[in-house]
Amino acid sequence: KGRFCCFAREPLDDAGCWEESVDKLLECKSGQMAFREFLKTEYSEENILFWLACEDYKKIKSTPEMISTANMIYTEYVQTEAPRQINIDCGTRENITQNISQPSLTSFDTAQRLIYGLMAKDCYPRFLKSDIYQAYLTRSKKR
Known part of the structure; x- marks a missing residue:
């Protein structure tokens, strides 16, 4: 394919490539936004927020920053009763x-x-079948 999904200057340049894989969707800022918008409708936005927080976390170079970010991720997403508690098994949480x-x-x-x-x-x-995705697709085809 001659097209570069998501690296083009237009943020909605090629929503069509998002259906190739979840990775294609997640490696792209506008894909993340669309997916996040969809997850909000399913009340599971914490999933992508946690996943993105982990991606950033793995790039940290200094120990103090790592410690403070780990604690932020823990209190926001992991601990029992966290405001955006993710759905993981108790062994992993423990x-x-x-x-x-x-x-x-x-x-x-x-x-x-x-x-x-x-x-x-x-x-x-479910995202691929959603109205949200269809709207992005229509917009990117109009360009």
């Missing part, structure tokens, strides 16, 4: 809880994989 005082760049990997799987298998196929 594991993160035990190690949160000494976080590493892989602290959230298991949870992130679980949430990725949930989005890919569960939310993504």
